[in-house]
Amino acid sequence: MRILLVEDSERLAHSIQSGLRRLGHGVDVVHDGDRGLSYARNNPYDLVLLDVMLPGRDGFSVLRALRDDGVDVHVLMLTARDAVEDRVHGLQAGADDYLVKPFAFDELAARVDALGRRVRGPALPVVTIGDLKIDTSARSVTRGERVLDLSRREYALITYLASRRGETASRIEIEDQLYDEDSLPMSNVVASTVCSLREKLESGGAPRLIHTRRGLGYMLADSPP
Amino acid sequence: MTSLRRRLLLVIVPGVLVAFALAGLVLATLAHDTLVDELDAGLLARARALGSLFERSGERLEFDYAGQVMTAFEGGPEPEYFEVRYPDGRELVRSPTLGDEHLPDHTGSLSAPRLFDLTLPDGRAGRAVGVLVPVQEDVEPRPPIEYETFRLALVVAVSREALDARLASLGAGLAGAAGLAALLVLFAVGFGVRRALRPVDALADRVARIDADSLDARVGSSDVPNELQPVARRIDELLERLDEAFARQRRMTAAMAHELRTPLAELRAASDVAHRWPDDAALRDDLLRAASTASARLSSTVEAVMRFCRVDAGREASQPRDTSLRALVETHWSGVARRAEARGLRFSDEVADDERVHVDPELLGLVLANLLGNAAEFASAGTIRVTCEAHGPTTLALRVANTASDLHPSDVSRLAEPFWRADTARTGDAHSGFGLTLCNAVARLLDAELHFELVNGVLIASLTGLARAGTASSRTADDDARTRAPHDASATNDPARATRDTTPTARSPSGNPLVDGTR
Known part of the structure; x- marks a missing residue:
């Protein structure tokens, strides 16, 4: 927020x-x-x-x-x-x-x-997207049996995308949510965070969950839009 | 205590009823006397008429009585009676209605006839008149009546039943009227008292509705009767003072809550966040520094409050000695001079070199440090002046004056209120707003008085009543130990006081660890 x-x-x-x-x-x-x-x-x-x-x-x-x-x-x-x-x-x-x-x-x-x-709107304490589980009360993220070690920025990004599952979140919207004025985000900082988060989510050959909609933003879903 | 209404009714109703009873009694007596007088007048007229029927001609006495004209003396349903006697008591003539009976032989003169009640021969209550009537001489011209010498004793009696019946009827009427009047009086007095006391009830209602949440309400005196206006005015004055006291209390409570809760919140937040991310060393160090500063601020505030409590309770002793006032001023100015210079303020110490006072230098120093610190921190521009002048034969007044353009005249009376600050947001750590409260208490301990005035934008803090050194008022150390430490057990025979804590307050070498400002 x-x-x-x-x-x-x-x-x-x-x-x-x-x-x-x-x-x-x-x-x-x-x-x-x-x-x-x-x-x-x-x-x-x-x-x-x-x-x-x-x-x-x-x-x-x-x-x-x-x-x-x-x-x-x-x-x-x-x-x-x-x-x-x-x-x-x-x-x-x-x-x-x-x-x-x-x-x-x-x-x-x-x-x-x-x-x-x-x-x-009301959020479930555990959000499940495919084999991805986000436990907001324990602040933990697992994919299959694997517990992901996320930075706070990565955690913030995935919970924000999860709160808008099925929707496309623009880079500006993500910046507004994740960064305050002191952070002064550069134009590629969101892309950088998305990239590192994808690496952690897709390690071991797991299918992609964060999809890029070119010119529009990013979407979290278990299948491409 | 009974109600006003009840008290008034208890006084007015019996009073009015007694007045009515007395009036009724007088009325009944007058009516009785009038009716009896009427009857008596009729009796006397009858006696005169009968007397006039006698006439003497030489030795002959004539009585021109005609029964067919005076029928009542003959009998009938309402018989009347008369009897005539010679002056020696011998009977001359009597009415046929008397039969064998006689009327009492009671007589008086024509000017003072004898009137009396009696029982008539037929058993009825009657009334009679007895007079000595002169008998006319049958000569011409008739001699004046005072020369008449021959008189007859004449008694005439009639029934008084009709009179008694009229008196009884009148009495019953008066009693009924009195009862009705009493009821009317009760109603009228009750109504009148209730109506007259309405303003009192309204005033009581208005006062009763005032509680701690509505102390800004006023009774007002515009619609209050003149008699109650002093009461209403006094109630409003008391409400005004109570409202001010509550407002002062609320201000102090809110300010104290802020002064104590804010550093506590800083401590709590810093420790909570540091504890939650224990592996973040940079964050932990950062927060520990913040916690340390917050605890120092909290400690300073609590120390100031504790010292105020000790001073105010008389548990801190003053240790006076001869002290150079100028040196004391300069010592405490040096602690704030840099701050003042940084703000472009000038300083003028106008205390004479040889001016000495006989006071506890540390306590006076605490007051000076606060006053000078406030001046250095808050003076709007110009020069901070410290002056000293005689204030009575043996005492001095020390004054610190500085410009204070941000101070409102209404603020002056609040300067020494606990935790008062001109900055209502209470931002910053430098001051808690308790310094001048403490100074006020310390001034009392020094037998001095601290007060403030704002003159043309210049705030003048005056510390008056400082004992001048080397005068009669500067006492010996022993005197001071006895008189200025009233709760010191060694100076009193009160065994209860001997158990009190008389430990002097710990003081820092520099003098005033509790220097604090109010504004």
Whole structure:
């Protein structure tokens, strides 16, 4: 998923960004409300992690502005305020979820996944395509009896393609999902990741699962389109 | 305690009923007297009429009575009676209705006739009048009546049953009217009291609806009766103060939550992520550095709060000694001078070289370091000025002034609130917003007072009441140990205090490990 993290604590933002990136998400970080609003308005994020107390606009104000503009991106609010009225205020302003600091990173990751499922529709914990099995809860990928050792970028790519099985995902869409602005993907970086993933999937002479549709993008399917 | 309505009813209703009863009694008495007077007037008229029938001519006495005209004296359904006697009591004549009976021989003069009740010969209740009537001389011209000397004792009696019946009827009417009036009074008083107390009920309703969530509501005095306006105004004043106190408490709670939860969240996130990818050495080192910084920040905040608690509870002793004020200012300015210079600020220390105070230099240093640190960090431009002037015969006032264009006048009263920061987002680690709260408590420990004012965009922090060295107010070390450490068990006979922790707070050699800013 492509995530925007709006958090004024640089240390907390750095930890969350590091963890979420290792889970395969593209994470952009800004530290004030005005930039957060600008980023969220102008980029197709799947999720915004939004702190409440921010320099410039506060989190509630950013959220209201987004909703007023018709931006329906999912928003998970992060805040040190734990009073019931604060939670109610956040949810009434249009937040999808609310997490009080301090929180366990695993809980944040689980909530991010849950909101991700809302973006892509309900996902099965195990996706099977031919002899390929993707276990999203265990974050493991097997082909036949063989367990594949994938990098986080490769794992992110295959789960994204699996979430759109039967559809063609363009290079731009893949870039948006897998890379944040700090990654600055070059034009061939997606092709490179696809290539290395194919090598791992097809080792031992297994049939191709990632198919190239020239000029359109890539598709994950057990037979060519 | 009973209700106002009940109290009013308990006072008004019996009062009105007693007033009605008294009025009824007076009315009944007047009616009774009027009716009896009427009867008595009739009796007296009869007596006069009978008396006028007597006439004396020499030795001869004539009585021109005609029974067919005065039929009531002859008998009938309502017989009347008379009896005439000579002055010596001998009977002269009596009405046929008396038969063998006599009327009592009670008489008075014409101007003061004797009127009395009696039982008539036929057994009925009656009333009688007895008078001495003068007998007219049959001569011309008639002599004045005062010269008449011959008088006859005349008693006339009639039944008073009709009178008694009228009095009874009147009494019953009055009693009925009184009962009806009592009911009307009850209704009217109840209605009136309820109506009169409506503003009180409305005020009580409005006050009852106010709870912790609606402290911004006000009772208002526009539609409140004059008598209740002081109450309404006072309630509104109290609500205002309560609302401010709640708002201050909410601000402090929210700020404290942020100051404590944010570094905790940083620690938790760093440790969770590092633990999840233990093989990533670069990530682990990165996160450990972040965790270390976060824990230092948290530690600083907790230390400041703990020290404030000790100072505020009087568990930290002041150890005053003669100290050069200028040297103290310069020492603490040197710690922040580079920051100020980097921001283009100038510094003017206008404290005289020989100005000395008798205070605990570390505690005063803590206050100075906070004030100067704030000035260096937040002054908008220009010069930071430190001045000192006499503030009473034995005390000094130390002032730190700097421009503060970002400060709103309403912020000044909040400067020393726990965890207050002008930056509402509370971004950054340099300050937790507890420094001036601590300074305020330390100032009290120094027997001084810290206050702030904003004059034409210049923030002036004044520390007043500092004891000047070498004056009567600078006490000996022993005096100070006794008077400035009120909870020191050695200075009191209170055995409970002897068990308290009086360990002086550990202090760093540099003076102020807890230097913190508020803005």
